[in-house]
């Protein structure tokens with residue numbers, strides 16, 4: 001189901017920054033990505049990730065705690081605590097590793113955080129309007145060309161914004177009071193997830209990276225994420241869904257599933273791979289990948305996830 005919008009679609013961005021040839025501008029292409037934390041450069045967390053996510057596809061990245069899932073999400077978005085030491089990431093024909101996080105966002109990449117931050121004093125509505133205006137700013141806009149308070153210079157009209165909010169809140173079945181609350185202040189785990197989904201619906205990304213919490217989310221919150229994502233799926237949206245538990249994949253059907261261990265993808269497959277993980281846990285796959293120690297640790301610490309879909 002595609003989200004209908006009363007606003008004109010965001011203008012496709014054709015940035016005037018140096019282009020490097022990429023295979024296809026509808027793909028996020030990750031090649032041989034190596035990442036270290038800035039705090040400890042001697043420690044390589046991602047040890048060579050290869051991955052291609054096309055718009056219209058849902059890819060799940062699964063891995064045990066500490067396998068590097070969040071590091072991958074942060075590296076793709078340009079988090080300053082992580083440094084890419086080798087490899088390339090292309091999106092829309094650009095080598096995005098050269099771009100700041102805000103430019104990556106303006107090119108349609110979105111990251112939903114595993115642990116969203118509270119911002120007391122800032123309402124959900126103000127936050128989203130500011131974020132949307134920032135997103136709409138052309139990547140090559142010069143100073144003075146762009147003024148979010150001026151609709152002739154790219155800012156969204158208040159009426160249009162209200163309409164968009166109403167529509168997206170209805171899509172996600174949020175009540176009106178939600179918009180007036182402070183960002184994540186006193187929110188339950190499920191409400192934080194709802195806000196991440198609302199943010200995604202308002203910003204209309206073309207590549208969404210969703211780093212899902214693997215604890216503290218009850219089944220309703222999981223469903224919230226799943227319904228939020230499913231309501232927004234379209235041929236224009238690529239999704240990189242990061243999750244520890246296969247449970248979420250009972251609600252969102254991935255086209256491709258990748259297992260991450262010690263900073264690299266050790267196995268890729270279709271939805272059946274997630275089902276195998278549900279039945280067997282990680283141990284078998286890690287052993288096949290030549291990681292006996294990891295497999296033993298998986299066996300010791302992670303009994304096969306209980307419970308079928310609720």
Ligand SMILES: Nc1ncnc2c1ncn2[C@@H]1O[C@H](COP(=O)(O)OP(=O)(O)OP(=O)(O)O)[C@@H](O)[C@H]1O
Nearest residue numbers: 037039040045064065066067068069070071081244
């Ligand atoms: N900024 C950092 N400085 C030092 N070590 C880090 C940093 N960020 C991550 N690490 C380490 O890198 C490894 C991978 O961490 P990451 O958060 O990417 O794992 P994850 O797969 O997201 O785990 P989880 O399932 O618990 O969310 C961990 O051992 C972690 O301690």
Ligand SMILES: [Mg+2]
Nearest residue numbers: 069070071114
């Ligand atoms: Mg994580």
